[in-house]
Amino acid sequence: MTMPLMRPKRKNPVLRTPQMNLPPGARGRVALGMTAAAAEGRFELQACAECGAVQYPPREACHRCLSADLRWQRQSGAGELLSVTTLSHSNDNFFRERLPWRLGLVKLDNGPTLVTHVHGEVAGSGARVVVGARLDRAGQAVLIAFPPEGSEHMADDKVLREMTSDPKLRKVLVTDGKSPTGQALARALIGAGADIVWLGHAEPWKKMPGFAEVAALPQVTPVALDLTNERSVSELAGEIGGKVDIVINNAEVHRTAGIAARRGTDVARAEMDVNYFGLLRLAQAFAPALKGRSADGVLNATAWVNILSIYALANFPPHGTFSASKAAALSLAQCLRAEMRPAGVRVINVFPGPVDDEWNQNLPPPKLAPSALAAAVVRALKDGVEDVYPGDVAQEWLARWRENPKVLERELAAGGL
């Protein structure tokens, strides 16, 4: 049984905030295939297309038949814990700061032996386990052995928490509280045990439906935040930057038009000003504070979430300028991820299909309910994944884009969704 996480004692303000020492992050190119799958929440190992052998560690050839035709194959992770050790000594600072640390040797039912981290609820040698892949604080895939069935508070396990960004007891900034998505996010975060949700609103004098009710929740504090205004962003960062554990940027401007339907660039500029430059302003103001607190105890600064769009992958011409602004935001988010990585702060990119809101009114269903998008974000934080494609439309686009981006481009140009 995992003991539920308790609010830690107030820290002594005189003490220096510990700096982040990442776990070893070097991986070979082949091994990064495991990271690519783990970034989307899947545990995959190499399987030989010719003889079917599943192997680990990742290799350049099948260890059984020497075929080079190796595919990443999803694993159930079911296996037996053969041996277990508790480290009292480590050569790496990340682990030294977190000793003792339990490790296991696991034999998967379908063949390979793995070295894994071990969840605290796994009993000793001989226990049945389910191995999962998670991203560690260095952003690389690692394996962890879970009990087949966990207890209520299993997410609070010390080892697992180093691989996730659970909102429980954490303080979260949601940049736009006026949209249905922003309000759904606030409710979902509170449901997940968030301590404080700062809810941004750009134009406080405008009354938007639903905002007052959410703002009245005891965990919610409305804050003035206009992503088009550098001063507004830096003022808020000065106020709460040193306390925020998770930033969720859901602010966006979304107009429906391509190039020919409109004269001038004002609308496209407005989209870029929030969707791209807004992210840039927010990152410049808040990222340094998050990085500085990334090793600050059990409630450290842990994650940055960007609500992008599946249109960031390939332009959807009826929403052409919006797609372009989201593509720009995706590119910048990749830069942000690279810059946050040395501090161990996870950048999560969310690529929803059309959300069921006013700007997608004319699109046919299925559309993603704001509450479903919010639930996907909370789940991503809890699971520690990096890229999320919530909803059926996003999943289908992703599959088509992965299969052949050029074919998808032609289909979208022909008016297909």
Added chain:
Amino acid sequence: MRRRLGYEGVAVTAPVTVPYVRYSTHGAHWFIGQALRSLVKTAGIAKDDIDGLTVSSFSLVPDTAVGVTQHMGLSPRWLDHIPTGGASGVMSLRRAARAVQAGDADIVACVAADTNHVDSFRATLGSFSDFARDATYPYGSGGPNSIFAFVTANFMRRYGATREDFGRIAVAQRANALKNPNALFKKPLSMEEYIAARPISEPIHLFDCVMPCAGAEAFLVMREERARDLGLPYVLVRGAIERHNAFADDPVMERGGWLMDRDDLYAQAGATPADVDFLQPYDDYPVIVMLQLEDLGFCGKGEGPAFVRTQRLTHDGDLPVNTSGGQLSAGQAGAAGGFLGMTEAIRQLTGQAGARSVPAARLGLVSGFGMVTFDRCLCTGAVLLGSPS
């Protein structure tokens, strides 16, 4: 399989040790240089008489045996780089023996040397192998300690071994080390101290681990007539085996490659384990000594714990094991740890072991074990060395 050519007529001689120090500011080349110098002096030969060379070292990187030739002003006509750690002693001897038999070289110097800087152990771990970088170092960064903790814990669970059983090995080797002037450990070790030592990676505690240090070990390989002409005390190779990545389908290591080839080994020598006067097994951890006792035929699989409960393992005991103190008590000078058993065996069989001599020793067994790349050690080997009759 065609019967192999025997190792008849191959002499191993001139065991030298460059004294161990915990840390050194010298590089690996310094220790190699001093080992070569000591070989030349001990054998009474000219430097240029060395026409074959093997080098084993971790801290030599990015150099290899090639760079060593120019560094030391050698011009050998036969060269090998054998970076296989704990198996390097056996593997070097096997290769050098064949070179000498074939006439590719007349005098082969086999050298293992490593330096040890304050941070070099940690620096080595993460870049030790692709598999270590990808699949073990990110898991606690314990290095081999955690892998051998798995092996030890599994062995205890499966075969009923206790910490005391492993302690018997460590305590006996310490007693041997006290009679080896080059051993870094100078104080006796009691069973109580062994048991009470702080945990490193449960069930591995402090005295289950070797102490990394700097130093070198080396020996010469030549034809028997040459050794006789030079007036050198020497031993003969009576048999030798090696095996890599054995029993790869065992989910956790419980046996080593020695088991696959030991019948071949004893057949080469026309001997049995009962004829062996002492054993110098590779001892990165006591559990590995126990595996070698089993896999080299001194007892059956799973009987290691009972064996060490009844046998005295000191140099004057029933089966002397690691009479130098081994790496557990002499220190692990990197790759030289893979040579320690070899130089010690030559000394024992040529009457150069001083106070730790095994009485009337005629046949010694040296076994090697090297290179954990992922979850087990991959290289195993063994040689039987005998006194010339």
